[in-house]
Amino acid sequence: MKERILQTLRELRTYALGKGVEVVLFYHEEDSYLMRFANSAISLNTNEHLIRLEIVAYSDRKRASYEMITDLSKLDEMKQGVDIAAEMVQHAQPLMYQPTIPQFTETFSDESGYDATLAQISNEERLGYFNQAVKGLETSDIKLSGIFSNGANTLAQITTRSEHTQYFKTSDAQVTVVLAHGTLKWEVIAEQSAQKKSELDPSALHRDLAFLLDHYQHDTPQQIPLGKYDIVFGPAATADVLHFMNWIGFGGGMMKRGYSFLTEEQIGKKVFSDKFDLTDDPTRLETFPARQDFTGIPRKPFPIFQKGVFQGFTWFQDDADEFGAKPTGHTVMHKSLVLACGDQEVNTLEELVAMPRDKDILYIPFLHYTNIVNPSKGVITGSSRFGALLLKKGGSVVVPYNVRLTQSLLDIFGDKIAWLSKSATPYNISASYGARNPSAIIVPTFVRVNDLEISHSNASY
């Protein structure tokens, strides 16, 4: 199949050259499977096999693109796509800068992130995994929801600038298991991200769910007072906050357009806690990385913050072209962010709850519907969801109703960081809008931040 894909791209390249058109061809193939659960039943069992071809045509400073959902047997249709892109670019308006057309200097292929046994996992195995993860935990009131999403992604590229191709193939799985009370409306969650089949471990999810259920089934939820709390974030919450930082933080184009809380003057300066080391690390397969970017730049670990000091912006090729910056190998569908771990010995929620404490600690595993309130100040807002716990000073545990946190990233990752756990978790942040794009952020399993303000506290679920 690989050779057939590359041969198709070569034929299209030859066709474009014959027509005198400068093009970049980008092939995306996904084989996606999703089993979705709701109300303890399989509410949807679906699969999609989709091939997308994007054709970007250039004419000096003009650029236009045409994307089609197609299949490999339709070479004539794809050639028509080249014609359409070529026609479009004639009528486009020149950019005020010279766009770079990728020129691959060698043929590159990376299938190191592909595990056929994960990509081809069967319907029965997906169901079996779920049955194991929630064995004995469902009741007539406590119902299962969740997804088992897995698939394979194939990307391939060629340009009219050279005969060389780029080819990437990955496999991925994202599992979310939610147990929710039908009338009381509380919810608890356990999740897993996998790049290969051996990483799937339903017993770990069962352990976390059983522990949370023990509290949620037996404790009466409370509305907690507004004010400042020491908060321990779980992997989902930490990854969510980092995801927003990626958006309004260290992307050079966003900074130049005024959507960032970071400035060029801050490069080399301390922005966050000295416990904060953030790297874009494409060597970590758990993040479903691209080891070479889509312009052919080899990707290596790229430090973004070291001991809280900002190391520099990442640049997408088109932004680099527009603003005269040097591209950094970040013309990719997603980065491979890794937040370095700390030295706190805590691996599981059970261990976190058992830790001695001299004041109340609010555990927030997940932030729901986070959004940006003020990009210039890095202020975001979101609500807790899925199994928050208030760990009381004396050792007892209270189940809180959900709360809202409206805070600046500068506060969350500033000097208020008390500790980061020694253990790490790859948290899957894949969104299933549009083309499949598996992505994950590796975070410390727990991060404690002191003195953060709760701005709203629910009186119910």
Next chain:
Amino acid sequence: MLGQLKQHIERIKGKGATYLDARWYPFEEANFLTMWNGNLKNTSASRESGLGIRVLYKGAWGFSASSDLSDVAGLFDKAFDNARVAAERVTFPVRLAEKDAIQAKFESPCRINPFEVSLSEKVAFLKEMDEKLDQPGVFQRVSDLSFMRKQIVFVDSEGSEIEKLITEVFPTLQVLGRDSEGGAHERKYRPGRIGETRGWESIDRQLFSQHAERIVKELNQVLVADTCPKEDRSVIILPGLMYLQTHETIGHALELDRILGYELAFAGGSFVTLDDFGKLRYGSPKLTARADATLLNSPGSFGYDDDGVPAQNNVLIDKGILVGAITGRQMVEEANAKARRQVFDGSGGANRATAFYRVPIERMTNINIDPGEDGSLDDIIKTTEKGMIVDGDHSWSIGSNREQFHFGAEIGWLVDDGQVTKVVKNPTHKGDTVKFWNSLSAVGDKSTWEVKFVDNCGKGQPNQIMQLGHGIPVCRFDNVRIGE
């Protein structure tokens, strides 16, 4: 193709499937153009075609889709196999509400097909707008045009055959500026729907020019404004934000699949229970909201949903009392059974899929608020002692059961003793949904009512983007926390 689809529907029925439908998209095309600071950054187009098959077997759904139509039989078999495995874990066997078998066609009103308008004409429009926006105080200026056109052929095992042709046009202007402290502020213009069509002709250049000037002027007012105070005030919400307030705290909260717990793995649930219908005072008596899929000029109108049910105009909240929901065939049956009473009288015709490769789920149509009797915006301001007018969707974040929210607007105007006193920057308001809607103290008349479009509502797993609308008047709410 139709004959082939019908043949396979009968074949799979023979294997024990109780219901099947096929959605064949002969084509779906889109065109996106973005001019950013004078650069035509995005000139893109797309086209796709394919087939999605939905099979109901022993009370469970299976779905399969592909753009490759060389093996239609295999696609049906795969959907059936997916349903067969899903049937191993069924708690409430899917039943579908009754509907008539329909043979029909629907075409959204469109005088000028935007795909027949030349690229140069579209680029000329963007260039003209870009020049209008290129004014002092403006740091970034963005003009967007996006167009969609799709043909959908629906056929099911109950004898329905429906063909739809839907065309949409979505234009947006946006400016961004920086205040003296480096803080970024934005102002956007997304036109309300005017006229009765939704093609290229719906873009009124003169209106865009006027609003381009207005948003630049308002941005410059924000850049030198004081920060929004942190206190309790009445909030007067203009349609440019009121549409989103309605979308998030009425629309999503009243999707019946959310109420029944079908979105708990991702999007969330709803504070509304089945027991609330007919009883819950959702808002003050000034609030009447409806799901109206019959508005001619809005993307929330589509003729027939993807269950093959005709578009309807249903009241959701009647003078403050919750009476209806956003529904499709499956969910109304389950809701009525679980409530042990007839809460819903048939499907509300709101089951839609974003593409051939996605399964239909309950989506908003046009979720509207009826105009009120409290006069014009000026009339409402005059009767406001201490308030803030807000406009523009800057930020929104909602609790997982839609029980509380936090909104940020692009611009605020403080109102004291019936008069607008000054502009403020970074205005926000927050609240608890039911308490908030019960504080609704004024609803503007028809002069304040606008139909706003939403081109990117997300829901479901796999995620689906949907287009819809909101017909919204100016509304005032009392004792709202602002500035946090």
